[in-house]
């Protein structure tokens with residue numbers, strides 16, 4: 362890139378395209394990103410005369426296809442805060458109150474209601490000495506992750522652990538009455554992630570799935586102020602149907618009056 366001036370409109374979805382090696386990533390991720398307040402100074406970048414207008418951007422979110430989390434404990438429903446809402450619903454049941462069970466007892470990530478043997482994972486690791494470790498179903502809770510008294514509390518005739526085995530789509534009819542949960546479930550179904558399971562670890566998601574889940578979380582709880590989203594080749598490796606769903610999601614982000622920038626490579 363030599364002797365060029367580029368302008369990016371705010372409040373819409375912008376795609377930067379060009380042949381490989383033409384400097385798209387440098388322009389967007391090195392120059393533009395560095396000019397967002399709090400992201401360092403663009404003056405450090407040699408050859409860039411000026412970047413103006415960035416005072417209208419409050420924060421920057423970069424979405425790439427890197428894994429969401431390496432934490433085995435982070436699942437689709439905990440990541441999207443769906444599980445916290447479900448715990449609340451369980452704790453509000455008369456059955457839970459009579460047993461003196463509160464929200465934290467319905468968590469598999471904190472001690473209290475979870476199975477002590479597997480610490481809420483539903484699996485235990487068996488040391489195979491010279492072979493690699495083996496994961497087996499927990500003999501204490503039989504993979505249910507919770508203590509019996511917690512599992513006895515039923516919502517729609519289901520124990521909380523039963524929800525973890527349902528897909529998001531399957532749980533939709535059961536949770537219609539809860540506005541927050543049904544809105545989140547509908548959003549995830551719209552962007553084609555309805556087949557994911559509540560209890561599915563985010564470490565098992567593909568790059569494309571993780572990217573959409575991250576954007577959906579943004580959409581469900583938008584950051585404060587004006588946010589600039591930078592996406593690095595969001596469509597690479599995705600099936601055309603998934604690209605369509607990603608586009609729907611990005612359009613919704615734009616409709617939510619936030620700014621997106623789509624960097625993509627035109628394949629020659």
Ligand SMILES: [Zn+2]
Nearest residue numbers: 476479499502
């Ligand atoms: Zn267990």
